[in-house]
Structures are given as structure tokens and as C-alpha cells.
Amino acid sequence: MTTATRHDTTPATRSADWRTRAACQNLDIDTIYSDERGDQAEVQAACLRCPVRTLCLADATRWEEGPYQPWGVAGGLTHLQRQALRVHALLGEHPDLKQAGMLVLPQTFGDLLWKLRDWSLAAVVTEFRGQGVTASAVTIRVAMWWLGCRAALVAQPWSGDGRLMSVQIHDDHQQLVQKLTAMGVSRTNIALHLGVSPEQVQAARQAWKRAAERAGQELAA
Structure with missing residues (x-):
């Protein structure tokens, strides 16, 4: 070419x-x-x-x-x-792309990012904070993507969290999903942002809806 x-x-x-x-x-x-x-x-x-x-x-x-x-x-x-x-x-x-470029280097944190590839992004950020790295979550996420990592907001079940991904969405990301929905972001793009499937987002939404219905019924009783 x-x-x-x-x-x-x-x-x-x-x-x-x-x-x-x-x-x-x-x-x-x-x-x-x-x-x-x-x-x-x-x-x-x-x-x-x-x-x-x-x-x-x-x-x-x-x-x-x-x-x-x-x-x-x-x-x-x-x-x-x-x-x-x-x-x-x-x-x-917004990511700091120059900083992300430094993070992927083998002599800095590239090897560590790869080892943490199945962790949730929040867990990776916490690990980096413990090592004195103050890069933003989105900056770390770009660096992980560059290295071929998932860099999802939810962890793989075998990473140590143990919860199903739909359960993690239900437990940890309700406010984020509701905020993005209110902003007009589609379910597909919400799923891309979380690093999960649209079906998993829908499963969490249905669980929230059922919980709200139960709470309404209890108040009416």
C-alpha cells in the first residue's frame, strides 16, 4: 500500500x-x-x-x-x-494518550497490564494507585487496549471476582447504566462501554425492574 x-x-x-x-x-x-x-x-x-x-x-x-x-x-x-x-x-x-504510551512500555507497566487483563478496569486502577501511578481510568484503558487486553469495566468470572458479569453490572453499575440511558446512549453502546454483551445489560435492567416492582408492591401492601 x-x-x-x-x-x-x-x-x-x-x-x-x-x-x-x-x-x-x-x-x-x-x-x-x-x-x-x-x-x-x-x-x-x-x-x-x-x-x-x-x-x-x-x-x-x-x-x-x-x-x-x-x-x-x-x-x-x-x-x-x-x-x-x-x-x-x-x-x-478523555485519555492522556502520551501517558498511555508510557504505560505500555515493557520497562514500565506493560507486563503488569497484561497480567491484569481479565480484571475489571476499576481493580486495575486500584492496583496502579497502590503503585503510585495516577493515570486516569480511561488512560489506563487505552493502554490496555493497545496491548490487546479486554480492559472491561467488569471482570471475567475467573479473575478472582467470581460473580457473573451480568451480576456485576446489576450490583456495581446501575447508576452508570441509568445515566447513559438518560443521555440517549443505546444499549449496544452501553454494552461496549462496559465491555459486555447487550444481552447482559438487558438482563441487569430486567433485574432492576423486577426489584423496583417488588419494592412498589411492598409499599402498597
């Missing part, structure tokens, strides 16, 4: 000079914009060693300046991860 091809097939930005240094220059354009996991893993591996990864991601997340790119990998994140990052932006949460 040539530099000209890369320039023409990527959303326009104010400055395209960094593209000539992108590590994806020799990747096929169909691979870059693919939603197949194997293709995305190949592109993300290139992004991890890319010297302009942060510039690429900054360009890809200027949502207010143009249409969102709903496919492929950009700045080391898949389009689903970028959509979750957009929900963070709606909540006023």
Missing part, C-alpha cells in the same frame, strides 16, 4: 504529515479496515510499534469535526473500542 493510498482512504485531518511514518504503510488497506479478528490483530500489532500511534488515534477520535469511522483499526483501537471511547468522551472522560 502506498503513502498516497493511505492518505486518500483515511478520514481527512488538518495535518497528514505523520502518515508517512505510520507502521501500517505496508499493510493492505482491506486489512486495515477489516472487522475480522485476525486482520485486526495484525493491524494492532503494527500499531503497538508505531511511532505515530497517538497522533493517529487523536485524529480518529475528533468526532465533532467529521463523521465517525465505523470500521477498521485506527490508532491501535478497533472501531468498537473507539466507540466505547466515545462514550467516555460523552461522560467528560
Whole structure:
């Protein structure tokens, strides 16, 4: 793939000079914009060693300046991860991409982030706080995504938490889900933000509804 091809097939930005240094220059354009996991893993591996990864991601997340790119990998994140990052932006949460770039280095915290890949994001943040790292949750999340980790707001059941993911949503994230719903965020995008399936979000919602109905019946009795 040539530099000209890369320039023409990527959303326009104010400055395209960094593209000539992108590590994806020799990747096929169909691979870059693919939603197949194997293709995305190949592109993300290139992004991890890319010297302009942060510039690429900054360009890809200027949502207010143009249409969102709903496919492929950009700045080391898949389009689903970028959509979750957009929900963070709606909540006023913005990553420090330079700091995220430091966190992924093997000589800093890259190895630790990989070891914690199945933990909830809050648990990872707590671990980092204990080591004196004050990076924001969304900054740590971007670093974990760059390394290929889940970086979900809920933990895998085998990570030590033990609760089903739908139970974690029910117990820990009701206010967040209600806030995003009130903001008009779709169930699909809420699920992307949490790092779970839409069905798991719906299961938690139904449990909250049943609990509210029971509480209403008890008050009426």
C-alpha cells in the first residue's frame, strides 16, 4: 500500500504529515479496515510499534469535526473500542494518550497490564494507585487496549471476582447504566462501554425492574 493510498482512504485531518511514518504503510488497506479478528490483530500489532500511534488515534477520535469511522483499526483501537471511547468522551472522560504510551512500555507497566487483563478496569486502577501511578481510568484503558487486553469495566468470572458479569453490572453499575440511558446512549453502546454483551445489560435492567416492582408492591401492601 502506498503513502498516497493511505492518505486518500483515511478520514481527512488538518495535518497528514505523520502518515508517512505510520507502521501500517505496508499493510493492505482491506486489512486495515477489516472487522475480522485476525486482520485486526495484525493491524494492532503494527500499531503497538508505531511511532505515530497517538497522533493517529487523536485524529480518529475528533468526532465533532467529521463523521465517525465505523470500521477498521485506527490508532491501535478497533472501531468498537473507539466507540466505547466515545462514550467516555460523552461522560467528560478523555485519555492522556502520551501517558498511555508510557504505560505500555515493557520497562514500565506493560507486563503488569497484561497480567491484569481479565480484571475489571476499576481493580486495575486500584492496583496502579497502590503503585503510585495516577493515570486516569480511561488512560489506563487505552493502554490496555493497545496491548490487546479486554480492559472491561467488569471482570471475567475467573479473575478472582467470581460473580457473573451480568451480576456485576446489576450490583456495581446501575447508576452508570441509568445515566447513559438518560443521555440517549443505546444499549449496544452501553454494552461496549462496559465491555459486555447487550444481552447482559438487558438482563441487569430486567433485574432492576423486577426489584423496583417488588419494592412498589411492598409499599402498597
